[in-house]
């Protein structure tokens with residue numbers, strides 16, 4: 001394996017035994033192969049997207065990379081460490097952010113959570129201060145430090161969680177859905193911060209997300225996993241090409257009242273729900289002429305453009321192969 005690889009997986013597998021009730025009395029034991037022989041390497045300083053449909057095996061992979069789960073087979077190293085065997089030693093080298101839950105103490109002000117982290121990781125005072133100052137400045141946390149975590153908005157909490165994951169200077173940062181549920185402004189802040197972190201400190205980032213813009217704005221390399229297997233590993237551009245040109249974007253139109261399907265050149269109505277209609281158009285085309293036409297011809301309250309999501313791109317990738 002390459003010597004400057006920070007993350008190395010060779011034929012990694014994870015099998016879960018699940019008991020299922022069959023009829024009234026019997027239980028059947030079944031095995032689920034969540035990860036089915038995955039091999040890849042991530043070099044120091046790379047920012048890699050790890051994407052795939054629900055249940056593909058992404059979280060299971062990340063859990064093995066943190067040492068929470070032990071692989072059923074294959075070989076796995078992070079910073080030269082076998083995660084499941086030396087979980088505590090690895091903890092000093094990695095940072096983890098799960099978008100759906102916080103690692104912060106719910107009832108404590110943010111700064112007290114950070115103080116506990118300092119003791120937990122035995123971070124030297126000077127280093128802790130420098131890292132905290134940097135995160136507070138770059139993630140706009142100054143006004144939030146005295147606020148208990150439970151009072152923070154989702155976007156504020158996420159920024160707080162990202163800072164917490166970085167106080168001990170990890171070499172690798174795993175991000176599991178870091179922008180899920182965030183508004184546009186918070187998403188932009190998080191992405192800008194991660195770009196800067198990678199550029200300035202060379203932190204290696206492995207990111208799972210359902211938001212294609214996270215990938216477009218952060219990752220030069222993307223891996224697609226499905227049914228526990230690696231289906232694609234390469235540049236995002238190549239993934240788009242396999243997905244037949246990147247698919248379609250959607251114009252979401254809110255009309256003043258319910259109307260029959262509207263008709264606009266270059267787009268087609270794919271869904272109607274009361275006064276709201278969804279129009280699909282090629283991802284490569286400009287939305288401007290469509291917006292102008294809709295606004296000129298129909299009683300309009302609001303509209304927005306939705307990017308294709310990862311599920312769409314992957315679905316087309318498979319369709320393109322078939």
Ligand SMILES: Nc1ncnc2c1ncn2[C@@H]1O[C@H](COP(=O)(O)OP(=O)(O)OP(=O)(O)O)[C@@H](O)[C@H]1O
Pocket residue numbers: 016017018032033034052053054055056057058059060061
């Ligand atoms: N502890 C477990 N016990 C049994 N089966 C599990 C366990 N954890 C995950 N699985 C199964 O393994 C498969 C992969 O799950 P995983 O959570 O890794 O997918 P994912 O790609 O992260 O999906 P999502 O995008 O929905 O989070 C799924 O079929 C899931 O039901």
